Amino acid sequence: MSALAAAHRAFRLVNDVLAFLLEVAALLALAVWGYEWGGGLVVGALLGAVVAGAAAVLWGAFAAPRARYRVPLAAVLAVKALVFGSAALAIAGLGHRRDALWFAGLVLVNTAVVTSYRSRDRST
Known part of the structure; x- marks a missing residue:
């Protein structure tokens, strides 16, 4: 494996x-x-969950790399925009x-990079 190929592979791994x-941070932020918005221990914990x-x-059904349902890229990006937004x-x-x-800025850059190379992999 050439040095360039190894660097490319490392870049992809870091971005993945x-x-x-x-994704984990998004779920944690929502929880x-x-x-906090629920206001009480029971109501707040239930609402967070x-x-x-x-x-x-929603993510597992449509946006995950091994999503349950295969949908067009536009739908995947819409789900990502909804969850991350x-x-x-x-x-x-x-x-x-x-x-x-x-x-939000980090999500935009990472999503663009990951989507770019995953789309390239699907087209070959």
């Missing part, structure tokens, strides 16, 4: 790991937002506006 971490659970089910709004709603902007 980052994509996974961003925390639901907990429902919001994060709904996002996880909701997570960014949740982070902002928790009072961390600057962090929400950083999260």
Whole structure:
């Protein structure tokens, strides 16, 4: 394997790991937002679980690399925009506006990179 091929493979691996971490962070942000917005231990925990659970089910059904249903790329990106956008709004709603902007920017760049090379792999 050439040095360039090894570097390309490492770049892809780093971006895949980052994509996974961003997905986990999105679910966590939604759960925390639901907990805080729910106001009480029982209601907050239930709301946090429902919001994060709904996002996880939607993601697993349509947006995950091994999603249950194969849908067009536009639909995958729409689901990602919904989940990540909701997570960014949740982070902002928790009072961390600057962090929400950083999260959204990182998601945009990572999604563009990952989508680019996954699309290239499917076309070959």
